[in-house]
Amino acid sequence: xxxxxxxxxxxxxxxxxxxxxxxxxxxxxxxxxxxxAHPDVPTCTFVVLDACRDRTPAVVAARPSVVxxxxxxxxxGAARALGVEAAARWAxxxxxxxxxxxxxxxxxxxxxxxxxxxxxxxxxxxDLVVGTVTPRRADLPPELHxxxxxxxxxxxxxxxxxxxNLGFSLRAYEHVGGFAPLAVHEDVALVTAMHAxxxxxxxxxxxxxxxSGRRSGRAPHGFAHYLDGLGA
Numbered sequence: 001x002x003x004x005x006x007x008x009x010x011x012x013x014x015x016x017x018x019x020x021x022x023x024x025x026x027x028x029x030x031x032x033x034x035x036x037a038h039p040d041v042p043t044c045t046f047v048v049l050d051a052c053r054d055r056t057p058a059v060v061a062a063r064p065s066v067v068x069x070x071x072x073x074x075x076x077g078a079a080r081a082l083g084v085e086a087a088a089r090w091a092x093x094x095x096x097x098x099x100x101x102x103x104x105x106x107x108x109x110x111x112x113x114x115x116x117x118x119x120x121x122x123x124x125x126x127d128l129v130v131g132t133v134t135p136r137r138a139d140l141p142p143e144l145h146x147x148x149x150x151x152x153x154x155x156x157x158x159x160x161x162x163x164x165n166l167g168f169s170l171r172a173y174e175h176v177g178g179f180a181p182l183a184v185h186e187d188v189a190l191v192t193a194m195h196a197x198x199x200x201x202x203x204x205x206x207x208x209x210x211x212s213g214r215r216s217g218r219a220p221h222g223f224a225h226y227l228d229g230l231g232a
Contacts, residue, residue: 003123004169005097007034007043007115008087009104012079016106017055019212020047024063026109034115041119042094046086047106050079056106077186080163081179088170098169105164107212108133117207118167127172127199130191131165131207132158139213155205163187165209172199 009027013020024045031043045066049057051074060068069086071079084101091099100122104110114131121129132154137145152160166187176193179186194201 002098003038004041004100004119005095006091007031007041007100007102007119008084008090009043009045009102009115010048010080010083010087011045011104011106012048012050012076012083013052013056013060013106014050014074014076014079015052015054015056017059019107020056020059022109023104023106024059024066026111027104028065029112030110030114030116033112034119037116038119043115044087044090044094046083046090048079048083048086050074050076073181075181075183076163077179077182077189080186081181084170084173084178091170098171100167100169101173102167103163103165104209105211108164109210110165111207111209114207114209121202121204122167122169125200126202127169128191128194128201129167129207130158130161130201130203131167131209132160132205133162133164133209133211135213136210137213144213154208156203158203158205160203161188161191162209162211164211165207166191168194172197175199 011023027045034041034043046069047060047066048069048071050071060066069082071082073079087101102115102118118129135148172194176197180189182189
């Protein structure tokens with residue numbers, strides 16, 4: 001695709017009042033960096049409040065620049081899809097050009113160059129950027145952190161897929177039907193569909209995201225479950 005005319009950030013959140021503030025702070029820093037590099041590219045953050053029972057909605061309400069997207073689905077695939085739909089509506093009202101969607105998770109912290117790098121990759125013709133994640137070292141015992149490092153290739157061409165670090169053009173996303181309403185591995189299903197459609201997919205280690213190493217996760221058989229398996 002050509003350089004994006006707008007960039008949306010989509011974050012699903014389910015009972016994340018403790019970790020969401022750091023996530024949104026990091027996204028805001030990345031948006032500021034994008035604004036300095038490309039002042040003509042508007043950006044907006046959408047947080048999907050997915051069946052929340054804690055103060056996550058209040059965290060979002062305290063940030064006027066962040067758009068809350070309500071959801072009763074209790075399903076991460078459906079939540080991500082609702083966020084992209086809201087972002088698409090915003091983009092249509094904002095610009096006639098292509099939209100780039102960057103996705104992360106509420107328990108994750110993106111680097112300051114996260115959006116700027118994705119925009120450059122999109123301008124180079126990428127339809128999908130698949131980044132890497134690293135668990136917070138303080139969250140893991142040394143032996144589990146070592147097991148993570150041994151099991152993960154963090155360089156370009158890596159085989160990993162994480163919903164906490166994806167970016168894609170809206171055109172490519174809609175071409176493959178978007179996120180399926182899956183309780184887990186909705187990110188893998190999307191990436192697999194884009195590969196099957198022959199789209200330009202880049203797996204890169206250039207935009208690593210730091211994510212929670214907690215062992216009790218929000219999605220069954222998700223990242224926390226995977227960490228438990230490494231620990232075993």
